[in-house]
Amino acid sequence: MAAQALAAAAFREGNHALAFPFFGAERRGAPVLAFARVDSKKIRQRTQVYKPDYVVVLDDKLMGYVDVTAGLKEGGTLVVNSPLPPEKIVTERPVKCATVDATGVALEVLGVPVTNSAILGAFAKATGQIKLESVEKGIMDIFGARLGEKGGRKNADAARKAFEKTTAGMSVGGRKFKPVKKWLPDYKELPLSLGLRVTMTEAGRVGPGSFDVNKTGSWRTFAPVLDDAKCTNCLICWFYCPDGAVVRGEKHVSVNYDYCKGCGVCVEVCAPKALKWVRTEEVEEKLPSEAIA
Amino acid sequence: MTTVKELPVQDYFTSGHTACPGCGGAMVARIAMKVFGPNTVVYHPASCMLIFSSTYPNNAFKVPFLHVLFENSAVCAAGIKRALNRLGKSDVNVVAFAGDGGTADIGLQALSGAAERNEDIIYIMYDNEAYMNTGIQRSSSTPFGAWTTTTPVGSVHAGKVEFKKDVPRIMMAHDVPYVATASIAYPTDFIKKLEKAKAKKGFRYLQVLAPCPTGWKAESSKMVELARMAVETGIWTLMEYEDGKYTVNRTPKFSPVQDYLKAQGRFKHLTPEDIKKIQDWVKSKWEKDKALEQVYK
Numbered sequence: 305m306a307a308q309a310l311a312a313a314a315f316r317e318g319n320h321a322l323a324f325p326f327f328g329a330e331r332r333g334a335p336v337l338a339f340a341r342v343d344s345k346k347i348r349q350r351t352q353v354y355k356p357d358y359v360v361v362l363d364d365k366l367m368g369y370v371d372v373t374a375g376l377k378e379g380g381t382l383v384v385n386s387p388l389p390p391e392k393i394v395t396e397r398p399v400k401c402a403t404v405d406a407t408g409v410a411l412e413v414l415g416v417p418v419t420n421s422a423i424l425g426a427f428a429k430a431t432g433q434i435k436l437e438s439v440e441k442g443i444m445d446i447f448g449a450r451l452g453e454k455g456g457r458k459n460a461d462a463a464r465k466a467f468e469k470t471t472a473g474m475s476v477g478g479r480k481f482k483p484v485k486k487w488l489p490d491y492k493e494l495p496l497s498l499g500l501r502v503t504m505t506e507a508g509r510v511g512p513g514s515f516d517v518n519k520t521g522s523w524r525t526f527a528p529v530l531d532d533a534k535c536t537n538c539l540i541c542w543f544y545c546p547d548g549a550v551v552r553g554e555k556h557v558s559v560n561y562d563y564c565k566g567c568g569v570c571v572e573v574c575a576p577k578a579l580k581w582v583r584t585e586e587v588e589e590k591l592p593s594e595a596i597a
Numbered sequence: 598m599t600t601v602k603e604l605p606v607q608d609y610f611t612s613g614h615t616a617c618p619g620c621g622g623a624m625v626a627r628i629a630m631k632v633f634g635p636n637t638v639v640y641h642p643a644s645c646m647l648i649f650s651s652t653y654p655n656n657a658f659k660v661p662f663l664h665v666l667f668e669n670s671a672v673c674a675a676g677i678k679r680a681l682n683r684l685g686k687s688d689v690n691v692v693a694f695a696g697d698g699g700t701a702d703i704g705l706q707a708l709s710g711a712a713e714r715n716e717d718i719i720y721i722m723y724d725n726e727a728y729m730n731t732g733i734q735r736s737s738s739t740p741f742g743a744w745t746t747t748t749p750v751g752s753v754h755a756g757k758v759e760f761k762k763d764v765p766r767i768m769m770a771h772d773v774p775y776v777a778t779a780s781i782a783y784p785t786d787f788i789k790k791l792e793k794a795k796a797k798k799g800f801r802y803l804q805v806l807a808p809c810p811t812g813w814k815a816e817s818s819k820m821v822e823l824a825r826m827a828v829e830t831g832i833w834t835l836m837e838y839e840d841g842k843y844t845v846n847r848t849p850k851f852s853p854v855q856d857y858l859k860a861q862g863r864f865k866h867l868t869p870e871d872i873k874k875i876q877d878w879v880k881s882k883w884e885k886d887k888a889l890e891q892v893y894k
Contacts, residue, residue: 332617332811487654500654513659515650518613543601543784544821546623548612563612567619567810568818 305446306360306420307338310427313434313442314342322347333523333565335366342433358431361385362406362419364393365522365584371396371481382475383430385419390473401475402430404466407525407583413462417525421447425463429470436467516563520547524566527584532556534578541570541579599792601784604631614657616649619817621807621824622723624781626650626657626694629721632791635660637690638681640674642704643667644696645730645809646723668703670695671711674718682717690795692719697738698728700804701764712771712800719794719801722764725809733812737762740832741878742871744863745812755866760878765804769838769893773800776838780806782825786835786846793839806833814862826857831879834886843893845886854879 311321319342326337339353357380361372364386373382373395382399384390385406393401404426406419413422421443428439440460448456487507495501502511509517535556542550542557549564550557556578559570571579609630616623626646630637638661641647647664650657665673674693681689695704700722708720727745728734735745741760744750748757768776775797779787787805794801808824810817827833828849835846854875858864867875 334615498653500656505654510654512656512662513609513611515613515652515655515657516611518615518655520613520615523618539601540784543604543628544624544781546616546618546620546627547614548608548610548627552606560612565618567617567820568816569619569820572818573821 305450306362306424307340309421309442309446310340310424310434310439311342311442312445313424313438314340316438316441316445317434319344320347322350326352334520335363335370335522356380358383358427358433360423360427362423363522363525364388367393367395367479369522371479373397373399381430383423383427385423385426389471390475393475394479395475395477396479396481398477399475400472402426402470402472404470406466409462409466409469413465414458421459422462422466425465425467426470428463429467430472436464439463439467519562520565521562524564524584526566526568526581527561527564528559528566528568528571528579529582530557530559531578531580534576536576536578538575540573540575544569544573598785599632599788601788604628604788605634607631609633609635609637609659610650611657611659613655614650615652616645617809617811617817619810619820620649621781621809621820622646622696622725623649624820625721625723625805625807628781628784628787629692629694629791630658630660632788633690633692633719633795636688637692638663638677640664640670640677640691640693642670642693642695642699643730644694644699645725646694646696648730667699669707670699670704671708671716671718671720674720675711675714675716678717690719691717692721694721694723696728696730696736697722697724697726697764698734698736701738701762702736705767709767709771712768712773712802715773715799717798717800719803722802722804723807724804725807725812726761727809727812729809729812738764741875742858742864742867744814744866750866755868755871756864765802765836765838768802769843771800772841773802774798774840775801775803777802778804778806778834778836780824780828780833780835781808782821782828783835783847790837793837812863814865815860819860823857823860826852826860830854830857831883832857832875834882836886838893841893843889845890849883851879851883 307323311323314321322341355375357377359376360383362385364384382401384403386403387405390401390403406422407417409422410419424439428434428436443460444456447459485507487505500511537556547563549560551560571581610627639658641664670693674691678691727739733745734747739757742756744756765776777790779790794803806824808820829852831849831851837844855872
């Protein structure tokens with residue numbers, strides 16, 4: 305919806321614009337891609353955008369998994385939802401970077417951690433390619449149609465607030481990424497009727513029970529934090545966790561942040577109130593290094 | 598009987614699947630697989646759970662897993678069971694997990710056929726009350742008044758006009774050895790029913806209420822609470838039909854239905870008349886349940 309709203313905003317300034325998403329089989333909260341292509345001339349190209357002028361990252365935790373600057377043009381700008389200043393953002397190479405705590409803005413203005421409207425305000429400020437007024441109108445066009453006048457207005461306010469809070473600078477380079485490997489067997493390698501045993505491939509384990517190679521920890525905005533002393537080890541959180549992210553222990557349970565999607569079920573069912581609900585940024589340093597980088 | 602603490606530490610439905618945060622269906626699958634254990638074959642029709650648990654070449658089930666088509670879960674599971682028997686592996690549990698669309702609508706004829714032949718399988722319907730995978734369309738298991746994309750809120754109709762289809766009673770009419778409904782909010786009852794289903798021979802049907810944060814438009818953290826409210830308001834009955842005997846496992850508190858409805862965005866348009874209609878439906882449903890208890894003693 306953010307890409308659509310941006311396209312609508314650009315259209316209102318007399319440009320041609322296209323917006324479209326790309327997503328796999330994932331569910332709510334999973335990482336997704338969306339593209340917006342804007343030009344003063346008629347746009348003939350319909351492919352995904354591989355060499356963008358601007359990259360917008362709605363969740364800074366993703367930057368540990370994905371090289372977000374990989375396709376970014378020389379001199380292009382990166383806009384990141386992060387409470388950190390641009391100088392603290394680590395990317396593969398140093399790039400022009402703007403940051404804003406869009407999650408904070410969204411929680412304050414909308415009451416929910418949905419950052420796609422707020423980040424557009426930051427985009428307007430960081431790039432100077434579009435007026436804030438147009439962004440607000442674009443948001444009213446797209447969000448307003450879905451959420452009604454009042455809901456649209458709120459989202460436009462979030463964008464305005466984020467516009468004011470955006471800081472621009474340069475990111476720091478030097479983050480290393482492992483090359484992504486994919487398992488692409490040909491028809492001779494594939495078993496009959498696609499029936500797979502547990503197999504090691506160049507891209508990791510496949511077959512029954514191999515989904516644990518997929519770390520879903522990047523999905524969450526809030527994380528449960530356990531007060532060990534209060535935990536009575538009743539295991540009710542362990543019973544309910546849909547992601548098997550609560551680990552049993554001798555005296556108390558613990559949370560496996562590699563998989564926790566931050567649904568909050570454990571916090572709700574905890575009778576002794578040993579689990580607290582905290583924004584992920586505040587517990588980041590406690591997380592296992594593997595989960596974030 | 599196994600308590601929560603006695604359940605195995607080992608998961609046979611692993612982490613890393615791509616369900617929405619707070620998914621009730623994932624809770625059902627994880628606990629069911631803990632009870633059924635490694636000596637199990639799982640069948641899945643097209644469903645939300647198929648998509649989030651098995652994206653080829655990865656799979657969350659740590660046991661042999663098969664998917665064929667949407668409409669033939671019970672038949673495929675029965676075929677697997679017969680093949681296993683033929684191979685001399687008759688101690689393997691064969692479990693079909695299907696959604697409410699794949700059970701109450703699209704899979705109903707295969708389900709009825711397999712039940713009539715009393716095939717030796719366990720069939721679990723995780724009931725999230727709509728076709729959530731394809732983007733929230735109504736199923737015959739969607740409750741009265743619920744908003745879905747195919748029962749939108751307009752000036753003539755607001756939400757679904759019909760009441761929920763009672764699949765457990767359809768299954769009872771097949772006189773199979775075991776029919777039960779469960780809710781994730783009652784762990785002891787849920788585990789007990791899974792164990793009974795595992796221990797029995799013949800066709801076993803279990804329907805579990807699996808709240809869906811996306812389709813029900815509710816807070817993901819409130820899923821267990823919603824599953825509990827559904828039972829306490831009397832909207833969801835915990836029942837068991839075992840070898841011809843019908844039992845209601847829990848007498849609800851009959852708290853007002855609006856507490857349950859209010860917590861979900863899919864019901865937010867309901868008028869006081871609609872809510873009264875649901876309250877009356879709960880009453881008549883309870884009377885039927887009590888009458889059934891008298892008939893099937």
